Amino acid sequence: MTDAELAIGDYVEPEEHGLGAIARRRWESWKAGDVGVMPVVVGLCVITAFFYSQNSNFLTAGNFTNLMVQMAGVTTIAIGVVFVLLLGEIDLSIGYVSGIAGVVVAKLTFPDGSFEAKGIVAIVIAVIVTALIGLFQGSFVAIIGVPSFVVTLAGLLFWQGVILYSIGDQGVIVIDDSLVNNVSNYFFSDTAGYLIAAIATGLFVLASLLGVFSRRRHGILTDNPVLVVLKLVGFAAIAFGAVYWANQERGFPVAFLLVIVLLVFWTWVAERTTFGRHVYAVGGNAEAARRAGINVRNIRIFVFMISGAMAGLGGVIFASRLNSVDLNAGGGTILLDAIAAAVIGGTSLFGGRGRVISALMGSLVIATVANGIDLLGYSSAIKFMVTGAILLAAVTLDAVSRRRLERAGR
């Protein structure tokens, strides 16, 4: 505590640094409407407690590993959605674009002697293809100025047509490539799981320490050391806890590790790079961003490429899980689940507010509800109704907090 006080620049008063002051400030911004991921965390706890009280199988390790694999695809797609929503745009094509990636991978790895590709090559090509789809759609939005809603609605129809056309009469293409299939069906051994948790914790500690040292070197307010330590301990507990739990059953799924890596990478992009800063700026006030010399057009196009690429990766995860693609690839509730996940997780539909982690939090809610209702033996009718109600609640909260933020300003 004393060390930290020495490092405080004289611009900010030392009183601001105590735990009490931090809590008070958090509470104030909370009241002003800046709620962040708090509501979804609370909601998640309530949902978990409810289902556990109804059915004690809900918290078993088997169900837990299931849940992680179930939600991997939607979470991946939702990461792309978060970026699009940060701009205040929408991408309705992600469902069938993910299907396109599945078809590309299936066709490329299909052993018919023509141009059989290795699994990893097929996946890379699929993601490039979907990124290019994003580039194409984003160009209409950013250069010509067609509303993204319509461009991607057209994409929704078009890419569905392309999927039906390319799968054709076969109805289904089986994926034989073991690497592709392992994406959703491989589980780490117990030791490997713990090793991963250890490495992740180590990296997190290193990053936190580097951050603290860098701030101290510049003589500005560092985070409260108590909070830093709490964060480190919390991270380690979650990492090792999750691996321990998964190890009781099949082990930690590789698909979920992929999701974590993607979350960390895109969080870094959104919050630590100039590109991410510019995405928030364009979403908050595009005119201000333009005057500040930011190339708004390129930012928009690039975000749609991210959306396409992440939809593609999600599509690979889905295809891998089924070991095949069929005429329904990319259909069903994928699109709505992904958008709902980002919104439920706390990303604003109005642009400029939200975090990449909300993709995980939101799809955790959706997957938990779906999984719990299945366990209780209710029909999917109930599932839809409950998910719909939660989405409505999340959007309402977003609109209310936006109004409060506006009132708090000025």
Add this chain to the structure above:
Amino acid sequence: MASPSPAGVVTPRLETRGVSKSFGSVLALDDVDFEVRAGEVMALVGDNGAGKSTLIKCIAGIYAMDEGEVYSNGEKVTIHGPKDASRLGIEVVYQDLALCDNLDVVQNMYLGRETHDILFRLKEPEMEARTGEVLKGLSVTSIRSIRQQVASLSGGQRQSVAIGRAVMWNSRIVILDEPTAALGVAQTRQVLDLVRRLAEQGLAVVLISHNLHDIFEAADRITVLRLGRNAAIFERSQTTQQEVVHAITAGIPTKVSGIDHTDTDAPA
């Protein structure tokens, strides 16, 4: 004024001579001269449609002038776009501020000019430290935390952030478009004090305002435009509000195209 400055007169930091600009058949600026010196606040006033905004946008490189010359410290320069203007150290704070509400003070101060390393990683600590220094240098102390979202700031604080951003980049000429238009009494006071401090730090400040009270409080000299032409230039200390109002509403052009004119610094 078309002749070289006589000895003993300060060379203006920025000077325009004979600026004309028309939009279709509308002549928005007709042979306008304007100057601002280092360390002074030059007010630019005029009724709606007098050409204030057009002149500023020409100087800022947003509009291309049809005719006219620009001199920076006595040297002839050309302004073809906003980049040229910022290279000359010209920064404009527009009326609508152009701040991003969803970003914090530091992020807004560095918007579009973030410092980063080769991996495009932001150097947050460096930016935060420098933002603190700049605001402190301008005696902007009412902002509780520079990590607070701009949405939660008051109008005066937002104006201070916008001005801070403008002066942060080694700018030498700051143009403020109606900085007090939406502010209450106390906040207007804050912003006018800030405007004075900018001039005291050696910047050339152009203050556009409708509010004569503010102008008489903060400005050293006053340029009046009327219907796209120069109407008068006053020394603040040697004029009255009535005189300025008269120039704004009924001022006679100090020079008329086609007629040879002598040095017509305003009646004082």
